[in-house]
Amino acid sequence: MTVEATPNGTAYNAIFRSIFMLATRLLGQTNMQLIHQRPTAMTPQYNLLYFSALSVLLCMASAAGPEGEALLRWKSTLLNSSSLSSWSRAKSTCKWDGVDCDAAGHVTHLSLQNSGLNGTLDAFYSTAFWHLAELDLSENNLFGTIPTNISLLLSLTSLCLSNNNFVGAIPCELYGLPRIDWLDLSNNQLTNPDPTKCSHMSIMHLSSLILRGNKLNGTFPSFILNNTFVMLSALVLSDNAFSGSIPKGLGNLTNLKYMDLSWNQFSGVIPMELGKLGSLQTMDLSWNMLSGGLPQSFSAMHRIKKFNVGNNLHLSGNLPFEWFSNWTFVQVLNIANNTFTGSINKAFCQLDIQALHFSNNILSGVLPGCLWNLLSLEYMDLSSNAFVGEVPTSTDTTIPLVSLHLSKNKFTGCFPPVIKNLKSLVYLDLGDNKFSGKIPSWIGRSLPMLSILRLRSNMFHGSIPWEVTQLSYLQLLDLAENNLTGPLPRFGSFTYIKKIPKRKHGWWVIIDGRHRVHMDGIDMFNSSDYSRLEQMDIIWKGRDYTFTFSTSIMLMCGFDLSSNSFSGDIPAELLNIQGLQFLNLSRNNLSGGIPNNIGNLKSAESLDLSWNKLSGPIPSSISHLMFLSTLNVSNNLLSGEIPRGNQIQTLNDPSIYSNNLGLCGPPLSIPCKNDSSSTTALDGAKEQHHELETLWLYYSVIAGTVFGFWLWFGSLFFWKIWRLAFFGCIDAMQQKVMQQLKHT
Known part of the structure; x- marks a missing residue:
């Protein structure tokens, strides 16, 4: 039986x-x-x-079930355990959700990742878990301290408690687990372990130590370096508050493949001993306070795939592009936001690289045409440097670039023809250069996936090609501060903004074929996701902001066509675009009235129509814009009563309506007569305009008199001949008068 x-x-x-x-x-x-x-x-x-x-x-x-009884006892202490409904005595323990057993029926794996658990681990330990090898309670809402008796689970090889709310010091006993090779305590609120207890700990078997996103501080943890035979292959200490220098002894961890020390406060130079890490595939030292140059010893790290020293601000020196050619496996190279100098040479073009992030340095020179031969390149940001000349062309039609940032350099010439070959392009930023000529019409046909188009602060002229309205994924259009003319496109077929499917905000990395860890940072392990690298400057609500693509910018939709010479009316079709969050048409020559369907911009948060020649009343439908927080219609020819009610009533700064002689009503101090009659307001405005004209006439007469007086006497002062002639005439007139007086 x-x-x-x-x-x-x-x-x-x-x-x-x-x-x-x-x-x-x-x-x-x-x-x-x-x-x-x-x-x-x-x-x-x-x-x-x-x-x-x-x-x-x-x-x-x-x-039959001591392990099951222990698990049920722990379940009873949880505040929320609805995801553990299968845990009951009516079912075999080995058939419970998240539980795996060996052939003898003993619990060996407990995986309850992202199960909505809420509670502590105080009642978890049991001597019944003699065979438990892997414990994964990540991405829950567990809190309290990590009990030291977890270290009595002597068969444990993998412990993952990441993405919870654990507090207190990390128990040193965890490092003493005899078989542990994977320890992930990331994204909690844990503090430093007791150094007196950890000093004697040996972590000989630990291959992966992940402590990112806690409240660890002080200098680099010394216990990691106590044993030179430590077999660490992955060390992740990012997003803490470590300070001081990076120890030279770190170069003795020769089995390291993944090292992430980013988002700390490490300072000083990068030790040359790190060049001895011959197995290293990923090095992330970004977002620290490191200084000096890159050690020459780094050229020997032949297996490097992802290299990130960005956002240290003080790393400097001539960038040694020639020894990057030794990195035959490199995929991601990030040196952004430092002070590196030099120019990109052709030797660099030998790499099979996928992402280049060189922005905000002092790199200079002309771009080599071989850059377009990097057939794996998907992301390139060379913005905010000192590159000059024209962007080189290429006959290759297989360039897989998804994102191209060339803004804030000194590039010249016409719109780069090579961009026509970038069929997969999603983000294009050519702003703040000296490009000229017309915006090509092929932009709408050749770049079907384009979502971000930023061409502001150049010298483009002509009209906006209607093909731009065929970009069905267009999300941000910034053509401000150019010399564009003609009417605004009708955007007749552009009725709503389709968004490119968002990339994941975090990333998973498989370390040894069995484990994975979630990182909320630049995907230095999975080069197909560059969302944290993406950033762009956007004028948002009248201010210049730098948005990152992994956060706000992926949610932002808007058009900025300001500071050009567009003429004609505002197309009603433009105001029918659903999802538009900001619209800036200021400083143009637009005329006519504000379309009555302006209330269709349901998502609008910022609207700027100032410094045009718009006339007529402000449509009452503008009060339907429930999210509007920034409005400017000043310096136009608008008239009538300012609409009231809903969100627009909270915009009580009079300057946003100023210099419209026909507007009346709050927040202006000009009352509307006869209970807000726009005709009466217009008559009053005309009367006020007549008074202003009379006042200007008086001012002009006075100014002319003063100017003429000083012009006359200034001439006498500066020209001697005129002065002598003038005074000679005065003397002659005086003599005639005196003679006539004597005769009388």
């Missing part, structure tokens, strides 16, 4: 019936007599058989 370790009700009944029938045979009674006997007429033999069967069942149940 085969029975489950924790039998259900049917199994109990079958066992009871079998034992009961066997016992009746031994007592010499017929089965049917005892089975059909009424319970009220319980014989001593019946009682004996009943309690014997019950005892057997209780023994079987308690002996």
Whole structure:
């Protein structure tokens, strides 16, 4: 007879019936007599058989599931355990969600990642977990301290408690687990372990130590370097508050493949000993305060794939592009936001690189044409440097670039023709250069995936090609501060903004084929996601902001066509675009009225129509813009009462309506007569305009008199001949007058 370790009700009944029938045979009674006997007429033999069967069942149940009982005891302490509904005595422990067992029925793996658990680990430990090898409770809402008795799980090889709310010091005992090779405590609120207890700890078998995103501080943890034979292959200490210098001894961890010390406060130079890490595939030292140049020893790291020293601000020196050619496996290279100098030479073009982030340095020179031969290149940011000349062309039509940033350099020439070959391009930023000529019409046909187009602060002229309206994924259009003319496109087929599917904000890395860890930073392990590298300057609500693509910018949609010479009216079709969050048409020559359908911009947060020649009333539908927080319609020819109600009533700065002689009503100090009659307001405005004209006439007469007076006497002062002639005339007139007086 085969029975489950924790039998259900049917199994109990079958066992009871079998034992009961066997016992009746031994007592010499017929089965049917005892089975059909009424319970009220319980014989001593019946009682004996009943309690014997019950005892057997209780023994079987308690002996079969001590691990299950321990798990149920811990479950009972949780504040929220709805995801553990399968955990009950009615089902075999090995069939519970998140539980794996070996052939003998012992619990070996417990994986409850992202299960909505809320509680502590205080009641988790049990001596029954003798065979537990892997424990994953990541991405829950567990809190409290990590109990030291977790270190008594001597068979544990993998412990992942990341993305919870654990507090307190990291128990040093965890490092002493005899078989542990994977320890992930990232993204909690843990503090430094007691150094006096950790100093003697040996972590010989630990291959991956991940402590990112906690409250660790002080100098580099010395216990990591205590044993030179430590077999670490992954060390992640990012997003803490470590300070001081990076220790030279780190170069002795020769088995390291992944090293992430980013988002700390490490300072000083990068030790040359790190060049001895011959197995290193990923090095991330970004967002620290490191200084000096890159050690020459780095040229020997032949296996490097992802290299990031960006955002240290003080790393400097001539960038040694020539020894980057030794990095035959490099995929991601990030040196952004430092003070590196030099120019990109052709030797660099030998790399099979996927992402280049060189922005905000002092790199100079002309770009080599071979850059377009990097057939794996998907992301390139060379913005905010000192590159000059024209962007080189290429005949290759297989360039896989998704993102291209060339802004804030000194590039010249026409719109780069090579961009026509970038069929996969999503982000294009050519702003703040000296490009000229017309915006090509092929931009709408050749770049079907384009989502961000930033051409501001150049010298482009002509009109916006209508093909731009065919970019169905267009999300941000910034053509401000150029010399563009003509009417605004009608955007007739552009009725809503489709968004490119968002990239994941974090990333997973597979370390040894079994484990994975979630990182909320630049994907230095998975080069197909560059969302944290993306950034762009955008004028948002009248201010210049730098948005990152992994956060706000992926949610932003808007058009900025300001500071050009566009003329004609505002197309009503433009105001029908759903999802538009900002619209800036200021400082143009637009005329006509504000379209009545302006209330269709339901998502608008910022609207700037100032410094045009718009006339007529402000449509009342503008009060339907419930998210509007920035408005400017000043310096136009608008008239009538300013609409009231809803969100627009909170915009009480009079300057946003100023220099419109026909507007009246709050927040302006000009009252509307006859209870907000726009005609009366217009008559009053005309009267005020006449008064202003009279006042200007008086001012002009006075100014002319003063100017003429000083012009006349200034001439006498600076020209001697005029001065002598003038005073000669005065003397002659005086003599004539005196002579006439004598004769009289």
